[in-house]
Amino acid sequence: MEQPHAPVAAEAGAGAAAAGDGYTIRPLELSDLSKGFCELLAQLSPSPPLSEEAFRARFAELAALGADHLVLVAEEAATDRLTAAGAVLVERKFIRRCGLVGHLEDVVVDAAARGRGLGERLVRRLVEHARGRGCYKVILNCTAELKGFYAKCGFEEKNVQMGLYF
Numbered sequence: 001m002e003q004p005h006a007p008v009a010a011e012a013g014a015g016a017a018a019a020g021d022g023y024t025i026r027p028l029e030l031s032d033l034s035k036g037f038c039e040l041l042a043q044l045s046p047s048p049p050l051s052e053e054a055f056r057a058r059f060a061e062l063a064a065l066g067a068d069h070l071v072l073v074a075e076e077a078a079t080d081r082l083t084a085a086g087a088v089l090v091e092r093k094f095i096r097r098c099g100l101v102g103h104l105e106d107v108v109v110d111a112a113a114r115g116r117g118l119g120e121r122l123v124r125r126l127v128e129h130a131r132g133r134g135c136y137k138v139i140l141n142c143t144a145e146l147k148g149f150y151a152k153c154g155f156e157e158k159n160v161q162m163g164l165y166f
């Protein structure tokens with residue numbers, strides 16, 4: 001039986017796309033909890049394993065946002081394991097005639113698969129989704145070490161990032 005997935009799967013540019021390198025980039029599915037999703041996120045930030053209940057609850061919340069929240073993953077055909085993930089959120093503003101802004105978040109490629117162009121492919125798909133939704137820009141926060149990677153993905157440095165942690 002086909003696994004349920006967020007409604008955004010039907011959006012232009014958001015569906016599964018197989019490439020000749022053995023990876024399929026597609027929207028996150030409920031079955032991805034058992035395909036290494038949490039282990040992948042743990043390479044980005046401390047991220048203890050989620051219970052199936054917690055994962056399902058968050059998945060349902062995000063699915064309710066429709067195409068305004070897209071999580072893409074890359075699955076390796078040979079292993080059925082996830083090798084990359086990333087998300088884009090669409091912010092609905094009043095300024096710019098009720099303009100839309102895309103926020104790129106939580107981009108990660110498994111350490112064993114880095115340097116093969118997967119990160120850039122994933123980011124470009126997420127950007128394409130934001131553009132397709134009508135966003136006038138996509139923004140992100142990253143460390144100075146990652147400026148080169150995001151420059152390769154078409155981004156340029158703008159302003160200063162600030163944070164207030166609780």
Ligand SMILES: CC(=O)SCCNC(=O)CCNC(=O)[C@H](O)C(C)(C)COP(=O)(O)OP(=O)(O)OC[C@H]1O[C@@H](n2cnc3c(N)ncnc32)[C@H](O)[C@@H]1OP(=O)(O)O
Nearest residue numbers: 105106107108109114115116117118119120140148149152
């Ligand atoms: C908004 C956010 O989520 S910020 C958080 C980003 N994620 C992380 O820091 C998690 C740990 N790191 C990773 O998961 C990966 O290293 C990523 C996502 C940063 C890069 O993924 P990769 O698949 O290795 O990158 P990819 O192979 O697509 O690289 C594309 C280009 O960027 C370059 N590049 C990759 N990483 C870097 C870097 N750190 N600095 C400079 N250039 C880089 C590559 O050399 C390549 O250039 P080329 O086309 O000239 O060969």
